[in-house]
Structure formats: structure tokens, C-alpha cells
Amino acid sequence: MNYELFSEKMKALSDPNRVKILDLLSCETLCACDLLEHFDFTQPTLSHHIKVLRDADLIVTEKIGTWHHYSVNRExxxxxxxxxxxxxxxxxxxxxxxxxxxxxxxxxxxxxx
Structure with a gap:
């Protein structure tokens, strides 16, 4: 086990909002506007949380037209x-x-x- 890499993944999960984002994405693929409906923060804040989750490879991004759709990295x-x-x-x-x-x-x- 690479403890360093594992720790980085856990750091990305250390924020309750990011855990909630993953929980929402565990049900289905969602775009940012659909995710944002579940939170009391702004779109730039959501973008920050998405970036942290993407950098940790916890979520996958797919661009469909002009929209980005997010899903859990199941593997x-x-x-x-x-x-x-x-x-x-x-x-x-x-x-x-x-x-x-x-x-x-x-x-x-x-x-x-």
C-alpha cells in the first residue's frame, strides 16, 4: 500500500461538502447546476470542491456539449x-x-x- 497516495485521497474526503458531493454522485451522473441545488454556497465554491475531488481522482468529468458532467470514479x-x-x-x-x-x-x- 502506498500510504502517501492513500492519505491524499483521504484528505480530499476530509470536507463534509465533498463527501456529500460524492454521495450525490453515487446515485447518478450530475452537472454542476444539479449539484449546486443541494448546497448553500456559490458556483465558484462548488468548482473548488470539484477540483479537489478531480485532483484526487475521486470523480470523473465528461464534457457533453458545453456542460461538464461528474460521476464517481468507481474503480x-x-x-x-x-x-x-x-x-x-x-x-x-x-x-x-x-x-x-x-x-x-x-x-x-x-x-x-
Missing amino acids: LSTEITEVLQSVFSSSERCICHTTINEKEDQYEKVSPL
Whole structure:
């Protein structure tokens, strides 16, 4: 596991508004105007949150005409879920059961985070 990259993803999730954006996008692909209806902040603030989520690869942007549509990066969300489950449970892949070098090699193969 690359703890540095994983930490960057978690930092992007440290704001409740960004978590809410992901929650909304978990249901369907939305444009900024549809997302903005759920918040009491301005479009530039939404753009900032979208940028943070995009920079962390947590969301995917698709341009359709003049509109940008956003959706959850499903592949990365699955990887994050797997890493979190591994971190919070004791298994044969747990760092306490192997040497650090073995653990790094093992997670590099399993998770590109």
C-alpha cells in the first residue's frame, strides 16, 4: 500500500461538502447546476470542491456539449474500500503479520493506491 497516495485521497474526503458531493454522485451522473441545488454556497465554491475531488481522482468529468458532467470514479472507490477494510481488520495481509518490505510489495501488486 502506498500510504502517501492513500492519505491524499483521504484528505480530499476530509470536507463534509465533498463527501456529500460524492454521495450525490453515487446515485447518478450530475452537472454542476444539479449539484449546486443541494448546497448553500456559490458556483465558484462548488468548482473548488470539484477540483479537489478531480485532483484526487475521486470523480470523473465528461464534457457533453458545453456542460461538464461528474460521476464517481468507481474503480478507485472500490480500491479505497478494499484498503480501508484491510487497514481496519486483521488479516494475513496485515502489516503486523509481515515485514514492512513484504507488505509494501504485496500491496503494490494488489492496490495501485
